[in-house]
Amino acid sequence: MRRILVVKPCCLGDALMATPVLRALRTAFPDAAIDVVVTRWAAPAFDGHPAIRRLIPYPEQATLPAIARLAQQLARERYDWGLGLDRSPRVALLLYLSRIPKRAGVNVAGRGILYTHRVRPRPSQHETELYLAVAEMLGVSPQGLEPEYAVPPDVRASVAARLGSVTRPLVVIHPGGAVNPGSTFLAKRWPPERFAALADRLHSEFSATIVLVGGSSDAEAVSGVLHAARSPLLDWSNRLTWSELAALLSLADLFVGNDSGIGHLAAAVGTATVSIFGPTSPLLYRPLGPRSLVCAPPASWTLHEARDLRRPFSIPDTLDIRNVTVNEVAQACAALLGAAGAPDVP
Structure with a gap:
C-alpha cells in the first residue's frame, strides 16, 4: 500500500484550494493511505474528506525544534511520497527530515531546495493549479479544479430545520474575514455600509432573505452591516460550527463576501459565489467553480505574483477595495440569481 503525506499548514481558504489534489491522489491511488499535516486553525477545511486517512497536527509555532520532533514522529510511518503545498522552507525541511524518498513541493527563491x-x-x-502541478511532478493527473467539502447529512438536516421556511432566494453574506494566524489585513474588507446597501437592494429587487455569518473577529463588520441596513437581516454570526456553516451555504442560493476562506467553502459545497477583491489577486486566489464571479478593481487583475500578507506594504489607490461599487456587485448577484435554482432541502 502506498503511503502519501500531504503538508498544508494554513489557512482555511488555502486548505480548501488544496482539496483538488486530494481528489487527484485518491483517483490515481484508490487504496493509498493519505495523511495530511495541517494546523488546528485550518483543519476544519479537511473534516470528513473521503481521501484522508487522518489529520496530523502541524506545530502552531513552527520552530526548528518543533519541526524536528514532528519529523521524528513522521519518519516512523515510512511514507513513500511527500507533497509540500506551501512556500515555506520549513515544510520542505519537515518532509526531508521525515526521510521520505520522493518529495515534491513549491520552490520559490530556493526555499524548496530540499525537495x-x-x-x-x-x-x-x-494556487489550486500550483498545488496540482506539485502532484503532477509525481505522475498524478488533475481531476478538475473545483474545491470540495462534504457536508454531513445530519448537520445539513439540522441547519435546514433551524432555518425553517424562508423566502427564496436565500443569500448568505460574510462581511468580515482577513484575519488569520500571524496575519490581519483588514484592507481586504469591503465597507460594511456597502454590504448593507447591497442587502437592501437584494431584498428590494428579489425579496431575498439575507443571513449574515462570521466569527468573533468579524463582529465589528457584522455590527456595521446591521446598523446601516434598512431591510430585515438574520444575524447568524458567531453561532455556527464550520460544518454548520457549510450546511447553511449548501442550502443557500448565493454567497457574497470578501476574499476569505468562507468564499472557498461556498464554492466547495456548490453554491453560487460573488467574491469581492481589492489588494489581493483574484487571478491567484479567487474561488473556483462553475458559478463563481469576482468583483475587483481592474488593477487587481494585474497582480501576477503571490505576496506575503504577514509583512506590511502600502496599498495604491488603484487596488483599494472601495473602488468596487454596490452596483457592480449587485449586477453580479443578479446574474447568478437569475441562473440559480433553489437547493433541495431535506
Whole structure:
C-alpha cells in the first residue's frame, strides 16, 4: 500500500484550494493511505474528506525544534511520497527530515531546495493549479479544479430545520474575514455600509432573505452591516460550527463576501459565489467553480505574483477595495440569481 503525506499548514481558504489534489491522489491511488499535516486553525477545511486517512497536527509555532520532533514522529510511518503545498522552507525541511524518498513541493527563491521534485509558480497561476502541478511532478493527473467539502447529512438536516421556511432566494453574506494566524489585513474588507446597501437592494429587487455569518473577529463588520441596513437581516454570526456553516451555504442560493476562506467553502459545497477583491489577486486566489464571479478593481487583475500578507506594504489607490461599487456587485448577484435554482432541502 502506498503511503502519501500531504503538508498544508494554513489557512482555511488555502486548505480548501488544496482539496483538488486530494481528489487527484485518491483517483490515481484508490487504496493509498493519505495523511495530511495541517494546523488546528485550518483543519476544519479537511473534516470528513473521503481521501484522508487522518489529520496530523502541524506545530502552531513552527520552530526548528518543533519541526524536528514532528519529523521524528513522521519518519516512523515510512511514507513513500511527500507533497509540500506551501512556500515555506520549513515544510520542505519537515518532509526531508521525515526521510521520505520522493518529495515534491513549491520552490520559490530556493526555499524548496530540499525537495526531490520542485515546482516554480508561474505568473498568474492560481494556487489550486500550483498545488496540482506539485502532484503532477509525481505522475498524478488533475481531476478538475473545483474545491470540495462534504457536508454531513445530519448537520445539513439540522441547519435546514433551524432555518425553517424562508423566502427564496436565500443569500448568505460574510462581511468580515482577513484575519488569520500571524496575519490581519483588514484592507481586504469591503465597507460594511456597502454590504448593507447591497442587502437592501437584494431584498428590494428579489425579496431575498439575507443571513449574515462570521466569527468573533468579524463582529465589528457584522455590527456595521446591521446598523446601516434598512431591510430585515438574520444575524447568524458567531453561532455556527464550520460544518454548520457549510450546511447553511449548501442550502443557500448565493454567497457574497470578501476574499476569505468562507468564499472557498461556498464554492466547495456548490453554491453560487460573488467574491469581492481589492489588494489581493483574484487571478491567484479567487474561488473556483462553475458559478463563481469576482468583483475587483481592474488593477487587481494585474497582480501576477503571490505576496506575503504577514509583512506590511502600502496599498495604491488603484487596488483599494472601495473602488468596487454596490452596483457592480449587485449586477453580479443578479446574474447568478437569475441562473440559480433553489437547493433541495431535506
